[in-house]
């Protein structure tokens with residue numbers, strides 16, 4: 261399968277087979293795809309926490325419930341493993357800091373790139389995934405020992421799909437999102 265075919269077939273999965281364990285070997289391959297990802301000034305401003313024990317997964321399921329019971333992942337309970345993406349202080353070139361007055365300017369993009377590379381590696385291993393955007397930072401720190409203020413930006417859910425329905429990619433048309441040489 262070439263890369264574009266893979267892009268067409270990969271989809272966010274919101275129904276997982278229960279009680280299926282992802283071998284640690286595969287989890288580490290997925291993390292490796294993140295670790296090898298590009299980042300601004302090669303600062304690698306990330307820490308990945310793999311959550312695969314039943315106790316830790318239960319805590320994670322609570323940590324993605326925010327405020328008054330809202331969650332982006334009502335489907336989270338059969339997920340085999342999660343990966344938490346914690347943004348780290350980025351060591352970038354002084355010219356970047358001078359220009360943007362912000363050493364974290366590239367960090368969220370870096371985490372996004374690492375996360376997508378992990379999704380694609382998972383896909384190549386037959387493992388489905390879904391990104392979870394919202395979480396409760398206080399719970400993340402309490403449950404997983406994340407140092408205060410180091411933000412858990414994303415969570416990636418991983419597991420074996422139980423989805424049965426077919427799907428169609430919903431995307432804006434090419435002409436709307438792409439132009440050559442000018443706006």
Ligand SMILES: Cc1cc2nc3c(=O)[nH]c(=O)nc-3n(C[C@H](O)[C@H](O)[C@H](O)COP(=O)(O)O)c2cc1C
Nearest residue numbers: 270271272273274331332333390391392393394429
């Ligand atoms: C930053 C980010 C946050 C997301 N958060 C959630 C989420 O909380 N819950 C969810 O079900 N999907 C979430 N998604 C998945 C998107 O809804 C999904 O990628 C989009 O609808 C396109 O569908 P596809 O991935 O199947 O192509 C998130 C995706 C991104 C990139």
